[in-house]
Amino acid sequence: MPLPIRAAVLEQPGEPLRIRDVLLDDPLDHEVVVHTDRVGLCHSDLHYVKGSLSISTPAVLGHEVVGVVERVGSAVTRVAQGDRVVTTITPSCGLCAFCMGGRPTQCARVSETRRRDRPKLIKHDGTAVEALGSIGAFAEAFLVGEESLAKVSTRIPSSAACLLGCCVTTGVGAAVHGAQITPQDTVAVIGCGGIGIAAIQGARIAGARRIVAIDAVADKLDLARKFGATDVVRASRDAEATADDVREILPGGVNHAIEAVGRPQTAELAFNILAPTGKATILGLMPEGERLSIPADALVCGDRVLQGAYMGANRFLSDVEMFTDHYLAGRLDLDSMVTAELPFDQINEGFTAMSDPTAVRIILRLNQGEK
Known part of the structure; x- marks a missing residue:
């Protein structure tokens, strides 16, 4: 059964995002449903909101995210229900020449791994909703292929952990x-x-x-x-x-x-x-x-x-472990990069706050119980 969730939907570039009720599809064999905990506001998201980068609308943006695995498809092997995970916008198959040559961000099979016969998100009237990067994390839950996920230690606070998926991975x-x-x-x-x-x-x-x-x-x-x-x-x-x-x-x-x-x-x-x-x-x-x-x-x-x-020519699966060790040893300061943490409903205020010259990262909070 499709999962009813709330999501921040981009209806038209240049307009504020609207919190809407949408339906999240059931996971296919190699897909995973993740319950969103924290999600960062990235400047690439802002480019889509303003229209300087194009995307089909309506769309759910957001990709810099940490959450907990809620459901898994029948063929998923790398993660399990209850795992805490971060997500990458550059999934890799591990089999093509680029992946085996150490350049997974150039994976030749990304389109193939993302392909599905029906949309991940729809409105209640049946209208398909695009998911940025095949993630769409500005929502209470999102659906991704298992190749987009890496487990992350619970020793990293959620507001810091979400940065690993884009900001830190790239820089x-x-x-x-x-x-x-x-x-x-x-x-x-x-x-x-x-x-x-x-x-x-x-x-x-x-x-x-x-x-x-x-x-x-x-x-x-x-x-x-x-x-x-x-x-x-x-x-x-x-x-x-x-x-x-x-x-x-x-x-x-x-x-x-x-x-x-x-x-x-x-x-x-x-x-x-x-x-x-x-x-x-x-x-x-x-x-x-x-x-x-x-x-x-x-x-x-x-x-x-x-x-x-x-995306920094990252090697996501091994990089998350590297970042975690540097963070826990005090060499990578993630906590100070979090300028503010806002409730999900204040997503548009968060985008406005990004113009503050002292802002590094604005984080949205969806799971009220996590820190």
Whole structure:
């Protein structure tokens, strides 16, 4: 029997989300129903709300989530009812060339693993409701394939644990997997929101000898210092002036630049502040059709690298255990990344609060009994 739940539904881009009663389908063989505990508000969700990224509507957004397994399909083997889990938007089959080659975020079989003959969510009138990333976690419960789930320790508070599914996976993952930072390296992180702060922590954990935080907002730079930045640069509208400020700190440029904003200008800045043989890793999602312009001589003659790292090029199943150990040892500060925790009904107020320059992550609370 379909499960009646409440969900925050995006009816049209540019409009507030509406709390609606919808029906969640029964799990198929390899699917799992998860009762939502805490869910984070990610800037990619905000892009869909504003319409700068497109999605079929009506839709339920949300993907950075922790919850408890409520039901499992007949063929599920990796999790069981009662398990506490976090979810990734980049499931991996473990069988294709990309997965076996250590690049699971590029899994060639994602569309196949997500395919189903009927919608996961419907309104009571039978209208299908899209689930972002085949998750749709802005709801009391959601339905995902077991390959999207990783068990997570109960020693991590729920408000911190939910960050592992996107913010931390992307930021720390970019430092560890995408950029492969070492103790020899100097690093610049452009954009000090949730993913940028996670990238700064990832660079610190990886042992980077200098970490330069770059942002246009002074309050965000103050936050960046608290999370491990050794130096800060206040970005200006003049990208070359910003690059000059970075070179005053590190005259030869940086070995690694991680971009966590999602604009062509900041992606180009990441490349332009590289030292020869340096690597720029772009994390920010940009609207379809955007183009980057970089100097060809700097690329070729300087052996510089410009690369993407979708979702930080994470390795989700093993990364969750890594993040957990670093958190429990005090090396990864998740608690301080939680700016505010709001009840689910205040989701639109949460999106508004994201504009506060001191906000790192806003969390929604669905299970009142958990901390």
